[in-house]
Amino acid sequence: MSSDRFEEIPQLEDLEVEEASSPEASGSKSLPLKRKKPISHVIELESDTDTSGRQQIAKSRKYNKNNKNSEKIELNKITNQLVLIPNAKPPGQSWIWGYFDQYKPVGQYKRIVRCLAQVQRKNGAEQCGHFMGSDNSTGNFIAHLATHRITEESHKRKMNEVQNNGQLSQLRIDEIIRNNPDIKNN
Structure with a gap:
């Protein structure tokens, strides 16, 4: 050169x-x-x-x-060690919380969630089940929901449709059950 x-x-x-x-x-x-x-x-x-x-x-x-912890934890490899927070209340006002189960924080993550969005697989519809960690921001959770074509706008449309038809979706039923302190989920 x-x-x-x-x-x-x-x-x-x-x-x-x-x-x-x-x-x-x-x-x-x-x-x-x-x-x-x-x-x-x-x-x-x-x-x-x-x-x-x-x-x-x-x-x-x-x-x-x-990062204080220099060893990054891969959540999908330790799913059997994660502890579900039964009947966890949404930690904030965001529209996303009905689409996730919350787990006790581990390592560098302040919040750990598992996606409950329904996906179509070869054997039929089932929950996504993808685990994600966050430092308190909801950005990566929102981005993940977008992969399922769930956006804030589509969520609002769905909720309006449910209210207008007087029907409860399975998502809403799951949310009601999770938020009921009399029901213990394992």
Whole structure:
């Protein structure tokens, strides 16, 4: 790789503000910039295709820095260890909570849920059952529901339809049962 193929691009740290007597005198509100020092070197990359090792190290460092637990827990591998919170009340006002069972937090997750959306499989309809963890945000839960074509808008339409027809959907029945303190779910 030859450095004579590159054009010199001034970097912000190589520029300084040129003092003018006053902004009015220069005829402009912005101050002109001039080069502080010449660039005496060009850094050549070893390879522009093999950056995966360095990217992986950077991701690993960022993950360890931002998380107290540096070991990420894969929820689908420990489902038998997760503890369902029976009759869990929705933790907030979001429309999503009727579509999830809540589990006791584990590791770095402040909230763990299992998707209750009905999916069509070869053997018939059944619950999705996908486990997800969160740091208290509902964004990834909403994104998962979208994979089932469940959005806030479709949820509202469905709830209006149910109210207008005077029918309760299975989802609503499940929610009523979960929220009834007299019924113990195992």
